[in-house]
Amino acid sequence: MTSSTPTRDRIIDAAMRLFGENGYRGTSVAQIERAAGLTPGAGGLYHHFRTKEAVLRAGIERNLSRLDALRDIRRLLGNLGDLRAELTLSARYVLAELDDEQELLRIMASEARSRPEIVEDAVQQLVHTTYTEFTAWLRDSAGVPQERAAAVASVGLGALFSSRMMSGLLRVPSVGVDDEIFVATWVEMMYRLLSPR
């Protein structure tokens, strides 16, 4: 239950936006302070966080809780009985989740090598959880045997992740394919892969 004051929140907001835009190292404490409405360079940030890194940690945590909340809601939505419809929903869910967390994704990618401890947990929750859940769904709802489910999840989710990583990390503006068509193609692909024969 991390304490939450208006200024503290504004600092996290500003910091995460700037970290996403310019990277952690590329963002100075003074910049964060300015963006949070404090006097830049006066160290006002340090009344709310012990170090700059603590801001990053708090920001990642906050994003992850938001993600958790999101997932809880999604879990409520039950089965539709129709494989195509459920694949379409899954694809949209995952893409929406990634769109929400572009900022986090970018920060994770640029800081993964310099601050592994911090990022590890975030990756675990953002990536692994999605894989695990999708694998379980493949097994339980689509009747894919466990050993195959992992491989199918890896290929299937990989395609979805990739689409957002391209634009989010590498700034490749989508890859020229419309989202609707992309999802439709993905669903078709998964559907055929999961169908017998």
Place this chain on the structure above:
Amino acid sequence: MTSSTPTRDRIIDAAMRLFGENGYRGTSVAQIERAAGLTPGAGGLYHHFRTKEAVLRAGIERNLSRLDALRDIRRLLGNLGDLRAELTLSARYVLAELDDEQELLRIMASEARSRPEIVEDAVQQLVHTTYTEFTAWLRDSAGVPQERAAAVASVGLGALFSSRMMSGLLRVPSVGVDDEIFVATWVEMMYRLLSPR
């Protein structure tokens, strides 16, 4: 035609390795000099490059030429007449290419936002070229209609890219699926998607 001396090359080697490990900002000119066998902090690097950024530019360029050369060789390998075999080869090519360019991929991901001008070209060559070629192959060799080919390429290559971005950018140790099985699943998926009905 940038001149190439042993020291200059050693500087690029050292710089690209360090940029990949610690990021551009996380690597000091002194570190590069030390790793290149020069006296750290003495500014020897500046006899070969005007700025630190010029080293990055030169490094990216060198990696891209290497990539070009690679692609030329690959183009020589003709058709096999068997769709499954050709899909398998394609997958392995793309993965190998990405494995070769992990360093570049990492640098591009962490610098894409702060240095878009430099990275743009690299992305174009590393990503777009692959997409374009694969789309053309889908159209010409697998008989996929142009409008569909782009979407299929996006999904198909996405899955491959994702597998390497996970480990390369996010440090997710593969996602637990063996490479052989991953490729086999991908081939199966593409094969079914490309087969009529």
Place this chain on the structure above:
Amino acid sequence: MTSSTPTRDRIIDAAMRLFGENGYRGTSVAQIERAAGLTPGAGGLYHHFRTKEAVLRAGIERNLSRLDALRDIRRLLGNLGDLRAELTLSARYVLAELDDEQELLRIMASEARSRPEIVEDAVQQLVHTTYTEFTAWLRDSAGVPQERAAAVASVGLGALFSSRMMSGLLRVPSVGVDDEIFVATWVEMMYRLLSPR
């Protein structure tokens, strides 16, 4: 007549202890507040003192008054008629006084150069008074001619001061000589020096 409230006193106590331990500059207002039971960094100290330096001044003053009171009591103790006994008593008095004021001594030593105005008075009272009194005693009770008394006091008290300055200022653990023996030697030395021939 500086007003005295419980909090004010707690601040002085805490401050003098911390000043003695870490030096004036090495002690932050926040540390003093924390040690005094106030919220660190909230500036509660400033309801009792105008500046950090005012705390130091008040602390030194308070220690000096305590010293004055001590001396008044000591003055009541009259002559013993025996030179050796009186020398022994004198030595013990001076050493006890210095032991009481180790904190003050340390602060004075570390701040003497940066804050001469404040320290001057304290030194005057702690050192000069002792010298003056001892010189007077030498003259009046031990029959030493005035001009010689000053030199004898300087040598004699110097030895005593030194013993406490070593441990108090330089952290030399005594200099390996037991206090009892040290006093006995000092008394013997003074006795012989004061005896005719």
Place this chain on the structure above:
Amino acid sequence: MTSSTPTRDRIIDAAMRLFGENGYRGTSVAQIERAAGLTPGAGGLYHHFRTKEAVLRAGIERNLSRLDALRDIRRLLGNLGDLRAELTLSARYVLAELDDEQELLRIMASEARSRPEIVEDAVQQLVHTTYTEFTAWLRDSAGVPQERAAAVASVGLGALFSSRMMSGLLRVPSVGVDDEIFVATWVEMMYRLLSPR
């Protein structure tokens, strides 16, 4: 064999003077740089020392080597055969040594509590060595039994140290006694203390 360049030496000179005047904490790196002829705040100091503390360490070491050299010379001066003359010489030696090392003495006193590791060695050499040598001299040349020698050294050297600590540390301008007379009194005192009866 610590490397020695003109700038490096100037930095140590400037730093030790400033440390002595304003204390370690009271001296900023920029001040040292300015006093050493470098641009203040440009960090030129860091081309010669890794940290500010390293400057202090180097400075203390340099002073101690100077002291060592001094002591070696003194050791050459043999016996005079006359106790009074030798006592006078000893007193003057010790006082001269302390006068030379006022700076070191001040730094040691103000930093003893905050950087004990660094100061310990210096104290050992400046204080203990003097005590040990004087004790040995008392035993060997003045014929004082070992157990008594330590106590006599403690009292005798204490008086000398005190005289310089007063002016050096507490800024008490001598204590009003002329140096000649002080030494004469000290010699008389030691002479009587060492004479039989």
Place this chain on the structure above:
DNA sequence: AATGAATGAGCTTTCATTCAT
């Protein structure tokens, strides 16, 4: 009387870059 929050000024340290040798 006490606190949460803020600020101006300062600190030590890092670093890309320049230049005389």
Place this chain on the structure above:
DNA sequence: GATGAATGAAAGCTCATTCAT
């Protein structure tokens, strides 16, 4: 071509002090 030395600028962080509540 390489080096030792220097520098301007900026970084992260600390701190004495103020003030509205």
